[in-house]
Amino acid sequence: SQTIHQWPATLVQPVGSPLSLECTVEGTSNPNLYWYRQAAGRGLQLLFYSVGIGQISSEVPQNLSASRPQDRQFILSSKKLLLSDSGFYLCAWSGENEQYFGPGTRLTVT
Amino acid sequence: KQEVTQIPAALSVPEGENLVLNCSFTDSAIYNLQWFRQDPGKGLTSLLLIQSSQREQTSGRLNASLDKSSGRSTLYIAASQPGDSATYLCAVRGWGQGFSFIFGKGTRLLVKP
Numbered sequence: 001s002q003t004i005h006q007w008p009a010t011l012v013q014p015v016g017s018p019l020s021l022e023c024t025v026e027g028t029s030n031p032n033l034y035w036y037r038q039a040a041g042r043g044l045q046l047l048f049y050s051v052g053i054g055q056i057s058s059e060v061p062q063n064l065s066a067s068r069p070q071d072r073q074f075i076l077s078s079k080k081l082l083l084s085d086s087g088f089y090l091c092a093w094s095g096e097n098e099q100y101f102g103p104g105t106r107l108t109v110t
Numbered sequence: 111k112q113e114v115t116q117i118p119a120a121l122s123v124p125e126g127e128n129l130v131l132n133c134s135f136t137d138s139a140i141y142n143l144q145w146f147r148q149d150p151g152k153g154l155t156s157l158l159l160i161q162s163s164q165r166e167q168t169s170g171r172l173n174a175s176l177d178k179s180s181g182r183s184t185l186y187i188a189a190s191q192p193g194d195s196a197t198y199l200c201a202v203r204g205w206g207q208g209f210s211f212i213f214g215k216g217t218r219l220l221v222k223p
C-alpha cells in the first residue's frame with residue numbers, strides 16, 4: 001500500500017531563517033506530487049506540483065521553492081522565512097483518480 | 111478559474127441527526143470530485159471519490175452525489191455520531207495544473223452527544 005511521510009511534524013522558526021520540509025512517498029512510482037498550504041481561516045492553497053523528477057510548477061509567487069531530486073521525494077524550501085509563511089503544510093500525491101495526503105507540518109514563524 | 115464553495119461554514123447538530131453538506135463549483139469541466147475529512151491538526155483523509163461520469167458514491171453512512179451540469183455536490187451523513195465531528199472538505203479535480211485539486215474552505219461539523 002502507498003504511504004506518504006512528512007517531516008518535521010512541527011517547526012518554530014524565526015523570521016529570516018531558512019526552511020526545508022521533506023516529503024517522501026512509498027509504494028508507488030512516478031506519482032504526481034503536490035505541496036499545499038493551509039493558513040488559519042483559509043482553505044487549502046496549492047503551492048507547487050511536480051509531474052516528474054526535476055519538473056516543478058509554481059502556482060503562487062512567493063519566497064518558497066520546491067525541488068524533486070528523486071522520483072518519490074519532494075522538498076519545500078525557503079531561503080528567508082516571512083511571518084506570512086506560517087501555516088500547515090501538506091504534501092500529497094495522486095494516482096489516476098484519488099489524491100492522498102501526508103500528516104502535515106505545522107510551521108510557526110516568529 | 112475554478113472556485114469551490116462550501117455551505118454551511120459550520121454546523122452543530124445533536125447526535126443521531128441526518129445531515130447534508132453542500133459543495134458548489136463554478137466550472138463543470140471537472141475530472142472528478144473528492145470529499146475529505148480533516149481532524150484538528152491532522153492531514154486529510156479521503157472519504158469518497160466521484161468520477162465526473164458518476165452520480166453518486168456510498169460508503170457506510172456516507173453518501174455523496176454529483177450534479178456536474180449544475181456544479182453541485184452534496185455529502186449526506188446518516189445517523190450522525192460524535193466521532194463524525196471534524197472539518198469536511200470538498201475538492202474538485204480539473205484537467206490542468208498537474209491534475210491538482212481545488213478545495214473549498216470546508217464545513218466544520220460538531221455532533222453533540
